[in-house]
Amino acid sequence: MDDDATGPGAQDGGSDRRAFLNRSSTIVMCGGLAAGYGTLGFQVGKFLYPADAGKAVWQFVCTLDRLDVGESLPFTMPSGAQVVVARQSEGDAAESFVALSSICPHLGCQVHWEAVNDRFFCPCHNGAFDANGKATLGPPAKAKQELTRFPLQVQGNLLLIAVPLDSITVTPSEGTA
Secondary structure, three states, rough: OOOHHOOOOHHHHHHHHHHHHHHHHHHHHHHHHHHHHHHHHEEEEEEEOOOOOOOOOEEEEEEHHHOOOOEEEEEEOOOOOOEEEEEOOOOOOHHHEEEEEEOOOOOOOOOOEOOOOOOOEEEOOEEEEOOOEEEEEHHHOOOOOEEEEOOEEOOOOOOOOEEEHHHHOOOOOHOOO
16 A cells, blocks of 8 residues: 555654664764864874974085184085084094084174184174183173084095984975075
8 A cells, every 4th residue: 555655664764764874974974073183183293293303414514624723614504504613623533623603692693713712702792602612701601601513423534514404494485486
């Protein structure tokens, strides 16, 4: 009979179908939300805890015979940071050289190496730093400031400086002119 097709048995089939679609759509929706929030969480984690943080690469500065004892060489990092590389003693080891930021931490003035006085000097406020970058005179000494030191390495006849990897990275907006 036609009444059986619209009777209680037919409603059970429709009810099963409706329940299945309801459960399926809920599972798909929950899966989509989990995937979306999971991707967001992954990207936030990558941003907050980058894998290459603190890593550095070695970049060529000069050959060892380029610097005599007491001489210095200005060097610009890929990030634009200004560095002074000086040879402090005889020998072909990295310990014979020092690489310090050439920017005074007091007001950002340019410092230079004075071989005669065996110091780095900042002409802005007569600030002075010893051969290891520790402030010895002027406002930087009162504030107990130091010049930033960069690691050096010698390979054969080449002097190399550690360059932070994140200073080499170019974003698309920086790379276009």
